[in-house]
Structures are given as structure tokens and as C-alpha cells.
Amino acid sequence: MRGAAVRIENLTKIYPDGTRALNGVSFSVAPGEFLIIIGLSGSGKSTLMRCINRLVDPTSGKIFVDEVEVTALPPDGLRRVRRQIGMIFQQFNLVKRSPVITNVLSGRLGYVPPAWSLYNYFPRSLREQAVAHLATVGIPEKAHTRADQLSGGQQQRVGIARALMQDPKLILADEPVASLDPATSHSVLRYVEELNRRDGITVMCSLHFLSLARRYGTRLIALKAGEIAFEGLPAEIDEQRFKEIFGEEAVEVEIA
């Protein structure tokens, strides 16, 4: 399994209300990298992530995933690219009334014949695979629990298992631990790190906390008001540097 390469050229997003969320952003991610994106609230981290799988349509600029120009794809091609990109959300975004296993299996929808979905049919092999992914994230016994009966950390692990179900080449994690306590944050991020190291999946992960960013990433990008303010190794950005980029008053909020 080899991770995907991502190349972003001059990406700009202006929302209909006139907000310029991204302004001419360009960078590349090599296969197998663990890229951390940091930035203050409103700096455009989510917008950037969502442009990559086109949950948000960019205003201009190009995005390539393994040399496929995502920004130029028709709906059919877009779905084929999306199914290789797992996404993990801050709010987990599970279907709360459905059992955990259904949530995990839904990660496979891009591959299975649409007619199966009418009957909620998944073959035995996929069901076994789903339980195996739940075992990977440490909660195989929760397969038949309703998703809303899990703790936050457990729900996020279901989110990871759902992404794994896609056999992803790239994982987009948009503040995956922002609603979790520090200990749980580490356990969730360790699972993501393991996927990155073991399977070579490329990871792009936005984080609020500098301490987490320095602990997990192989490379780091800092966004400020929709533009790249820093690009380099996580170790290169210490509190001093962080203050220089974001200003004095940002520090207390952002570093815990």
C-alpha cells in the first residue's frame, strides 16, 4: 500500500458572502508524509481540507491527487477519487441512530453496487473486514452498539474505522481531536500515526495545539488568514516562532 501524493497550486476560495477563506495557497505533500496544518480559528484549515475532496468547490486554483486533477473531475470521476480519500471530522459525523458496524461499512459505499444499498446489504467478507478495522482501533466489541451510545473517543475511533474501510491512500483529518480530552487525543492520534507508518497512508491533519503538532507530524504548515505563514519541520516551530507568526495574544489560546 502506497500513499498518495498531493499537489496544490494557487488555491483560492471565496465564499458566496465574500469571505476570502484561502488566498493563493500552494504546496505539495509527498506520499507517506504526515502533514500537520495549524492556524487560528477561521484561518481556513477546514476550507483547505474540504477543497481537496471537493466538499467545498474552490474558486480558483488546481488540486492534484496522484496526478489526477481533482478540481477538473466530472461527478463520476470525483466519486472514484473520493472513495480513496478517508476523512475524519472534529464532530465525528457518525449516523447516531445507526449501529457502529453500519457506520463503518458506510465507508465502503463508493465501491459497492448501488442496488445493495437499498437493502443495506454488505457481503460477509466486508462485514468481517469492518469488525477487523474496529479491532484495529481497539473497540471490536462495540460493533452492534448504537453509535450515539459511545464516548467521544470511541466515536472518533469509529470514524477512523470508517475511513479505513475505504482502503484510503490519503486521510484528511480536520481537527480530529478538538472535542476530546488530552489523553484520548493522544490515543486517537496514535492510531492515525500507526496507519501512516505501517501502511504508508498519506495524512493531512489540522490541529489546534502546538504540542500535538510537534509530537505527531513529519512536516508542518501554518495558515494565517488564508495564506501559508510557515512551512517546515514541526521541530522548527517553537513557542517563540509561533508567537512571531500569530501574535502575542494567540499563544495562550493555542498552546495548552
Added chain:
Amino acid sequence: MGTNTETPTPRAPEVPRPGAGALRVILWLIFVGVIYVYGWQVTQINLGELGRKAYLIKPLANDLIRPDLIERRPRLQVADAGIGLDGAAAPAPLETRGPGRITLSPTQAAIGARVTVSGEDFAPSRPVDIIWFDQSGVKVQLTKASTDASGRFQAAVTVPNVIGTMHHIMAEVGLEGTTLGPSNALRLTLFRMVETVFLALMGTTMGVVLAVPLSFLGAKNLMARNPIGVFVYYVIRTVFNIARSIEPLILATVFAVWVGIGPFAGVLALGIHSIASLGKLYSEQIESIDPGPIEAITATGASMLQVVRYAVVPQIVPPFIAFTIYRWDINVRMSTVIGFVGGGGLGFLLMQYINLLQWKQAATAVWAITLVVAAMDYLSAVVREKVV
């Protein structure tokens, strides 16, 4: 628009004038008092009448606790012939017991017209009841006659004041001896009871089947993505709001004119009202769903239909079921009275009995209505328990 760079001059806080509050309260009290005094007069409330006129309700109340259920019936020879009112063609005859036959002249008439009834081949020298057999199933005795030695009779009758256009005139020739059995009113009531339940069922089903797809078109979060969608959204919501504000009883009156008096008019009335009410509730439910799972499933590369199946349906089906049971309860109640305006069911029968001053029979229908509503309430409580 210009920009205002001046700082606004601070205004002194308003000091309440003493007594202003009390004056306002007194004015309000006077205003409310006037409204209720006028309301009392305009609705002609007169509590004394309840006591003074109690004798008027007594026979009715007495009959209410003695509904017409069982009757001892003479053994009969029966024959009938159809008669059409207001230009309608005469319907085919219904039932025959025994060898007798009757003919009408004319076979098309109007309320108040004279019709000659002639019969033959009945038992000789027996009494004959000539009966109007109403479209709703109600029977009214028109006159009496008797057969001659060769089993013939002839009588003239007047068309009574009835609703509907397709009726029958029936001759019942009494034989010797009697039989005991369920009364005509009871049998009719049971038949109309079944009709009532199915009326509610078909009306609710029509509502659900059409409201489900329409509610998606009436959900802002799904439709407000392009100008056409916004337009469709406003059209659908407006139609829902207008249709919802028309009472089913009024709709039934309209449909009774359109498709004729009967349960079909009732189904249409309940159906239309249910589409609008359910459609609005369903749409609002769709609007309140969590967009997170929709994004997440979309991001896995699922198709539009798969997104609906896995992210939308699980969020809306349980509340949809709850709304539908609630609407079913309302429709059962409605279906028992919608017959008052020509919509079929028990109400149609009750109305007919009241028009004909047959209080014991009316009592049978009233009890049946109570029974149906209570039974269906119980049923839906059980279903609600299980499903929601």
C-alpha cells in the same frame, strides 16, 4: 448608504411616569371586558335554557342509552326496484326474497314526486310495507298496502326528502311468524364502521405516499442550492400552507359535489389535508437533520442515493413514523364525522338517521363512533409503544 462617523449623543434613560402603568392595566381590563361582553351576546349564551328546555333532550337522551341493536322481525317476502333522482338513471335492483316482483312508474323522479308501485306473484291476502331504501342504506316506510287474492298490489307513494341520487323502493310482504336477529340499524352500522376505518386508512395512506416525496421538495436545506430549487421550495411550502388551512369538512363538501356523496369524497378530503399537514411536518424534520453525516458519507464517494439511504433516512424515519401515527389518530376521528357533509362512513349514516328523526338508530351510530375512536386510539398507542 453613508457612513456615520459621529459618535451618537447619549440619550437620557426613559423615566416611567408614575401612574402610567396602572392606567394601562385599567384600559386593558376594559378592552378585555368589552370583548367578552360582546362575545357573550353574539353567541347567545343563555344558561337558563339548559334547565328550562331539558324536557326536549330527554327522549333523545333516553334513546341514546337504548340503541337499536336487536329486532324481532316478521318473516317476509321482499322485492325492490331502483329509482333515480335528479335525472340519474335508475340503479339495478338489490335483493329479492321470495318469488315476488315490483315495478315502478316512473323510474326517474324528483323529491316530492308521486310514484306508482305495482307488485305481483307475492303471497295472497297479506299486508305490504312499501319502503324507501336510501342510498346510505337507511329504510323509511312510505305507505302500507295489501296483496289481493292473486298476490298483486298497487300503491302510490311520494319521494321523501333524501340526499343522493340512486335509491330503491322496496316491498316487504309479511308472512306468518317472526324471526329474531340483529337489527337493520346494527347491520348498517357495522358495515359503515368498517367503511369508516378504511376511510381513515386510505386517507392517511394517500397523505403519506404523496407527502414523503413532496416533503423533500419542501425542505429548504435540500432545495436552496439553486434558483429553481428555491422556487420549487416556495411553491411546495405555499401549497402545503394553503391546503392545510382548509378544514377537511370543507374539502369533503367540495369533493362530494365533484365525485358524488360517498366514502371516496371523504378519502380525498382526508388525503389532501393529510398531504399538506404531514408534508409540512416531514419537511421541517428534514430541515432539522444533522448535516455532518451527510458530508461524511458524501466524502466516502457514495452516490446521491446512497447518501440519502445511509445519512438521511436513519435520521428521518423514526420521527416520520411518529408523525404518521399522530395523523392517523386525527383521521380516525375525522372519518367518523366527515359523513355529515357527504364523505361516507358512520357520519353519513348518523346524519341520515338524525334527518329522519330515528333516534334509537342514531344512538347505535353514536355508540359505534365512540367504539371506533377508542379502539383505534388503543391500537395506535400500542404501535407507538413498539415503533417509536
